[in-house]
Amino acid sequence: MERSEVAAVLAYIGRLDPRSIRTGTGEARDQLAQWHELLHDVPFTTAHGWDVREAIRVHVLDSPYPILPVDIARRWRAYRRDRLDRHTDPTPIADPDDPAAWRAELLRARNAVATGVAAYSTHLQIDRGGPSRHVEKRLREIGSSIPPAVSAELARYRPTRAAREAAVAKGAPDALGVGCEWCHAPVGAPCRRRRATPDGAARGSAIRAAPHPSRIDLAAARRGRRRLA
Known part of the structure; x- marks a missing residue:
């Protein structure tokens, strides 16, 4: 004062x-x-x-x-x-390979919090709110956060997603992008086999490797309408 x-x-x-x-x-x-x-x-x-x-x-x-x-x-x-x-220190923006700048930024932030100039941060932060420029550039180059070799290895453990990605890569409509009117699978979920009992009730819920043809047709029709729009 x-x-x-x-x-x-x-x-x-x-x-x-x-x-x-x-x-x-x-x-x-x-x-x-x-x-x-x-x-x-x-x-x-x-x-x-x-x-x-x-x-x-x-x-x-x-x-x-x-x-x-x-x-x-x-x-x-x-x-x-x-x-x-x-207060929990947020990750500094300074280059971590520059200890002096890193420490100076931490001290400035702590002093601002201690003197009531800035609000304190109460949550631990894993990063500073977004990917670095190097990560963004790499994602633009490869088109995915998962390298192709790793994606190929994972394909056998998630066949539905692998089939979906392969179909989209070939130019086919994304069938899982719409709901299925036959088995009532929601958007993003794989189709399931529907078997009817003699009294007309539905039974069975095994996952199908491929979407129902009506679902593929619906996805193709919606994609066509979007292109015309």
């Missing part, structure tokens, strides 16, 4: 607790100098929860003793500790 702010603090305290008022010019000047010496690094208010007037009100209500500048300074330190305890 500046000296003018400290003077405003002393005037505010005087209204709440007249015991702290100094009537003599010399006493008032010495009191102002003492309070400014101890509170020059304490802000009057911050954007995130600190207000020196609230600290004063709490002390006046909770303590029978006149407030001292150290009482405010201690509350400010407790405020800083509390914010840092709640």
